[in-house]
Amino acid sequence: MEKIKNTRSFMRIVHRYLGYFMAGIMTVYAFSGIILIYRDTNFLKSEKEYHKVLDKNLNEKQLKTELKMKGLEVTSEKDNVLYFKVFRKKLYRLNTKLL
Numbered sequence: 047m048e049k050i051k052n053t054r055s056f057m058r059i060v061h062r063y064l065g066y067f068m069a070g071i072m073t074v075y076a077f078s079g080i081i082l083i084y085r086d087t088n089f090l091k092s093e094k095e096y097h098k099v100l101d102k103n104l105n106e107k108q109l110k111t112e113l114k115m116k117g118l119e120v121t122s123e124k125d126n127v128l129y130f131k132v133f134r135k136k137l138y139r140l141n142t143k144l145l
Contacts, residue, residue, distance in 0.1 A: 100112055106120045109128070120130045 098113070100109075104112060106118075109120070109130075110118045118130055120128050122129045
């Protein structure tokens with residue numbers, strides 16, 4: 047820092063650096079606010095697709111061990127398609143038909 051001659055120049059320097067600091071804080075605050083506004087949309091979400099060949103006619107317990115997913119719970123089964131929930135109660139679909 048340059049030489050501080052009197053109280054006035056000292057206050058100007060402190061005010062300048064506090065202004066830089068607060069501008070940075072406000073920028074981060076504004077950016078996080080924008081991200082929070084769009085959190086319920088697919089703005090920053092990416093879809094992941096996993097392919098795994100499973101044996102046919104697996105029950106719920108065997109399916110848990112084969113997929114290695116904690117908290118897996120089969121909710122329903124329609125036309126050889128198992129519907130199950132995992133972790134955050136998202137609904138997943140597993141087709142058990144052979145291709």
